[in-house]
Structure formats: C-alpha cells, structure tokens
Amino acid sequence: MATEDVSLDLSTLLSSEERDFLIRNNGDQVKVSDLVGKIVxxxxxxSWCGPCRNFTPLLVEVYEHLSSKGDFEVVFISSDGDDESFNTYFSEMPWLAIPFSETETRQRLKEVFKVRGIPRLVIFDTNGKVSCDNNGVSTVKEHGVDGYPFNLDRLNFLKENAKKNQTISSILVSSSRDYVISNDGKKIPVSDLEGKLVGLYFSVHAHRMCGEFTPKLVELYKTLKEKGENFEVVLLSLDDEEEDFKESFETMPWLALPLKDKSCEKLVRYFELRTIPNLVIIGQDGKTLNPNVAELIEEHGIEAYPFTPEKLDELAAIEKAKLESQTLESVLVNGENDFVIGKSGSKVPVSDLVGKNILLYFSAQWCPPCRAxxxxxxxxxxxxKRKDNAFEVIFISSDRDQSTFDEFYSEMPWLALPFGDERKQILSRKFKIQGIPAAVAIGPSGRTITKEARMHLTAYGADAFPFTEEHLKQMEEELEEKAKGKEGWNCDGDVCRRA
Structure with a gap:
C-alpha cells in the first residue's frame, strides 16, 4: 500500500471491529475520531530497543511543549513482546497507544508502513496525508519543537534559514557543548575557530579510503600551519567504538568533536553526506565554501588551497591544459617506472606503445563482475587485434597478493602493470576510478577518449572500437535504423517501444 501523497483514514487505520478508541497510560480511553483534523x-x-529508549525522552519533550496547541498527538505502536514490558515503557509516555492486546492491528500497521526498523515516526498532516515518514525521527532529533508542523515547507524553511544564518558556532556548538577537543584532551572553545578557514573532516577509522586520505590531509595541514595560514580541521568521527576513535585521532594534529556527539549525526544530514572521506570547507565568514575537497586534495595537494571558486577555476584550467597536452608517457611513466610487463614477465617500454590505441583495464580476481x-x-x-594490431590492453590490478594477481593475469592475453606498482594508485586517482571493472580508452595521440569503455564494450562488443564519440554515435544511429525495420516497434531517441 502506497502512503505518499494519499490522504488516509486514521479511524480505519487505528480502529478494529471491537474497538474505536485508543488508551492513555492511566487507563483513559480516547475516541479515534478525536484525532481527525490533528497532526498525528x-x-x-x-522497550528493548536502545535507540528507541534514547529517542523517546526527546519526543516526550517535544510533545509536552506542543500539547498546549491542542492539534498534535502521538500514537504508540508497540514492538514489545509482553504486556509487562509494554506497560512499563508506556508509563513513560504522555500520549496515546493502541492496546497491547491488539496484536493484529499493530502488525497490520507495521506492514502498511513497511516498518523494517525502529524507532520510526510517521507523521500525518491535518488532512491525514503523510507529511514526514522515514525521516520523522531524524526531523525531531534535528529540529525538535522548531520542526512543527513537521511538513516539507517547514523543513525546507528551516534548512534554508540555517544555511543563510550559518556560522561556525551554529554548526559546531550544541546546547551541552561549546568546545571541540584536541588529541591531548584539551577543550578548545569553538569561538577560537571564528574567522578561520575550517575543514570538517568526516571519517571512519577502518575505512580504506579514509586511511589513504588522512596522511595526505596531515601533510597538507602541517604545511599550511608552518606557513602560518589561518586554517584548522575538526574531525567528525563516524566510528562506533572508542578504541577506533582514539587510534585514529592520535595520528591527527587537529581538533575533533567528542565521539558520538549528537552534532555529528546532525551534520551528516545537514551537509547531505554521501561519501567518505569528506572534507567540508567552512569559509572565514562561517558559510560553506565547498561541500567536499577530499578529491581536490587527492589530485592537487596543497595547490588546491584555499579551496575558493577562483582556485577551483584555476585548477580546472590547469587540468584542461594537461588533458590537451596528455601523452601516453605522461600517463604511464612515473620516474624509473617506464615500462609495463608482458606475459613472460618481460619489461615492455611504454615508448613502444606510443601511437597505439590503449585500453587501461582496472580489475581484480576477487571481484565477481570483473570475472564475468x-x-x-x-x-x-x-x-x-585482427582488425588493428595497434591496439593493446594493460591490466591494472586491485588484487591483494602476488599469487592472486599471477593466477588472474594468467587468463589474460595482454600486458599489465606489475603487481603493487605505485602507478595503480596514481591512475585510479587520475581517472577517478570508483569501482571495478573499469576500462579507460586512450587514443593514438595519448589523449583520453573515454572513461566508459567498459560500458561500450558491454553494449557493442568489439564494434565499440575505437571508442570515439563520433564512432559510438554512428553505432547508435545504425542500430536505430535496424530497429525501425522491426515490425511492431517504434524507436525514438534512447527508447524502443512496441507500436
């Protein structure tokens, strides 16, 4: 049953054949019909759910503050296993509940709203339409009473207002804390960060990419400090364990929010975090300057500082110039590493490949899609190769040990980077490889033709070669022409439909 954008009959949802009322923890009964026209x-x-026990007092606080309005109500739908647990937990709640004995009704509601985890707070507007479903709990956590009446317009207003009036203090200060901490245990007032360029570093200790990025950020941080730059970093750890937090933080020369500080969860939502590592840059005026410069630092190091739009434009111009002047040797040669290896293990100079069409194949044996x-x-x-011998593939391995690399490479008829070659990391960053298998096509001039060669090979096989935009467009046009001759089908752009 879909619940979005549909007005639901609360009486039907909450009642049963034998019951048209809800209960309070003092035994009073309240007619379900009394909820009509209210925000519910x-x-x-x-009671057995730790996150529920933590959230309930906050919801009680919001409920009691709004109770004077007379148009807000909450209905407890229990996941307890016995009557005693239900009664004990319900005694802490000032709102209504479905009687514990109504197992069928409670189960039906869980199915209607596809409850897969708790706590879950589904909020209806005065017309019985769901206004806040999956994010009801996070909305109350983040905005409290200010979130009322908990609809999209109100939440958008709060979000826009928060961005408009954002300061470093509004971001980092909470009702119970006005400081950040150093890794030697000192409390540093958040006010000390005002007027500075601040990086908010979202990280997880055990995350591989965070582990690779942190040393680069440490290097940049120390260099900027030595230069006297007005720059600071604050760690927002997403770790669960104190030991992981301590082990990670002790390697960092900057500041942090305390582990499991409520602001961390709030700021994940506020900055709409999608990936880690993530380094949000807050300008000296307290406004967000850049939502994530981790990739910029990976690619450009200290040259990315101070992360302003002007600096980004400058870097983009430099990158464009590099792409236009790119050669195969500039891609594959790094210091003394000026070769790839053949099937016998012999070294093949990169210079021997100049002028050929090259496919860089990022893959690993442990990866099922790669094997497929x-x-x-x-x-x-x-x-x-039968059509054009001036074509070569170079395997760039993400395997975990030499023996696995050797075993997987033995199945391949082409060249490879040696296992563990540092160029693998350089190339992965250069071409922004986010997942494997991936294939990057480089033309005879040494310039990148496409980073999506794997997709084209999957779609067209060998006919995708030489992977140029003009050739692929021609392929699509030819396929469309063929499809036009298929009886009962009409093709328009990217889609073929039955007539």
Whole structure:
C-alpha cells in the first residue's frame, strides 16, 4: 500500500471491529475520531530497543511543549513482546497507544508502513496525508519543537534559514557543548575557530579510503600551519567504538568533536553526506565554501588551497591544459617506472606503445563482475587485434597478493602493470576510478577518449572500437535504423517501444 501523497483514514487505520478508541497510560480511553483534523505521529517503538529508549525522552519533550496547541498527538505502536514490558515503557509516555492486546492491528500497521526498523515516526498532516515518514525521527532529533508542523515547507524553511544564518558556532556548538577537543584532551572553545578557514573532516577509522586520505590531509595541514595560514580541521568521527576513535585521532594534529556527539549525526544530514572521506570547507565568514575537497586534495595537494571558486577555476584550467597536452608517457611513466610487463614477465617500454590505441583495464580476481566481464573483453580484444594490431590492453590490478594477481593475469592475453606498482594508485586517482571493472580508452595521440569503455564494450562488443564519440554515435544511429525495420516497434531517441 502506497502512503505518499494519499490522504488516509486514521479511524480505519487505528480502529478494529471491537474497538474505536485508543488508551492513555492511566487507563483513559480516547475516541479515534478525536484525532481527525490533528497532526498525528505514529510512533513505532519498543522497550528493548536502545535507540528507541534514547529517542523517546526527546519526543516526550517535544510533545509536552506542543500539547498546549491542542492539534498534535502521538500514537504508540508497540514492538514489545509482553504486556509487562509494554506497560512499563508506556508509563513513560504522555500520549496515546493502541492496546497491547491488539496484536493484529499493530502488525497490520507495521506492514502498511513497511516498518523494517525502529524507532520510526510517521507523521500525518491535518488532512491525514503523510507529511514526514522515514525521516520523522531524524526531523525531531534535528529540529525538535522548531520542526512543527513537521511538513516539507517547514523543513525546507528551516534548512534554508540555517544555511543563510550559518556560522561556525551554529554548526559546531550544541546546547551541552561549546568546545571541540584536541588529541591531548584539551577543550578548545569553538569561538577560537571564528574567522578561520575550517575543514570538517568526516571519517571512519577502518575505512580504506579514509586511511589513504588522512596522511595526505596531515601533510597538507602541517604545511599550511608552518606557513602560518589561518586554517584548522575538526574531525567528525563516524566510528562506533572508542578504541577506533582514539587510534585514529592520535595520528591527527587537529581538533575533533567528542565521539558520538549528537552534532555529528546532525551534520551528516545537514551537509547531505554521501561519501567518505569528506572534507567540508567552512569559509572565514562561517558559510560553506565547498561541500567536499577530499578529491581536490587527492589530485592537487596543497595547490588546491584555499579551496575558493577562483582556485577551483584555476585548477580546472590547469587540468584542461594537461588533458590537451596528455601523452601516453605522461600517463604511464612515473620516474624509473617506464615500462609495463608482458606475459613472460618481460619489461615492455611504454615508448613502444606510443601511437597505439590503449585500453587501461582496472580489475581484480576477487571481484565477481570483473570475472564475468573478462571473457567478453578477451573476445573483443582478439577481434579488435585482427582488425588493428595497434591496439593493446594493460591490466591494472586491485588484487591483494602476488599469487592472486599471477593466477588472474594468467587468463589474460595482454600486458599489465606489475603487481603493487605505485602507478595503480596514481591512475585510479587520475581517472577517478570508483569501482571495478573499469576500462579507460586512450587514443593514438595519448589523449583520453573515454572513461566508459567498459560500458561500450558491454553494449557493442568489439564494434565499440575505437571508442570515439563520433564512432559510438554512428553505432547508435545504425542500430536505430535496424530497429525501425522491426515490425511492431517504434524507436525514438534512447527508447524502443512496441507500436
């Protein structure tokens, strides 16, 4: 049953054949019909659930503050396993509940709203339409009473207002804390950060990419400090364990929010965090300057500082110039590493590959999609080689040890970077490889043709070669022409539909 954008009959949802009322913890009964025209929250919770126990007092505080308005109500829908647990937990709640004995009704509501985890707070507006479903709990946590009446307009207003009036203090100060901490235990007032360029570093100790990025950020931080730059970093750890937090923080020369500080969870939502590592830059005026410069630092190091739009434009111009002047040697040669290896382990100079079409193949044996794609790539490789011998593939491995690399590479008929070669990391960053398998096509001039060669090979096989935009466009046009001849089908742009 879909619940979005549909007005629901609360009486039907909350009543049963034998009951048209809800109960309070003192035994009073309240007619379900009394909820009509009110803002109502369905609170799915259970006494055994730690996050529920933590959230309930906050919801009580909001409820009691709004109770004087007379148009806000909450209905407890229990996930407890016995009557005693229900009664004990319900005694802490000033709102209504479905009687514990109504197992069928409670289960039906969990199915209607697809409750897969608790606490869950589904909020209805005065017309019985769901105004706040999956994010009801986070909305109350983040905005409290200010979130009332908990609809999209109000939440958008709060978000826009927060951005407009944002300061470093509004971001980092909470009702119970006006400081950040150093790794030697000192409390540093947040006010000391005002007027500085501040990086908010969202990280997880055990996350591989965070582990790779942190040393680069440490290097940048120390260099900027030595230069006297007005720059600071604050760690917002997303770790669960104190030991992980301490082990990570002790390697960092900057500040942090205390572990599991409520502001961390709030700021994850506020900055709409999608990936880690993430370094949000707050300007000297307290406004967000850049939502994530981690990738910029990976690519440009200290040259990315101070992360302003002007600096980003400058870097983009430099990058464009690099792409236009890119050669195969500038891509594959790094110091003394000026070769790839052949099947016998012999060194093949990169200079021997200049002028050829090259496919950089990022893959690993442990990766099921890589193993599934490999036979198709081998077939395409042999077909292309028969047409144009000036074509080569270079395997760039993400395998975890030499023996696995050797075993996987033994299935391939082409060249490779040696296992553990530092160029693998450089190339992954350069071409922004986010997942494997991936294939980057480089033309005879040494310039990048496409980073999506794997997708084109999957779609067209060897016919995708030489992967140029003009060739692929021609392929699509030819396929559309063929499709036009298919009886009962009409093709328009990217879609073929039955007539």
């Amino acid at each position: 929250g369905f609170y799915f919770s259970g 794609f490999l036979p198709k790539l081998i077939e395409a490789y042999h077909t292309i």
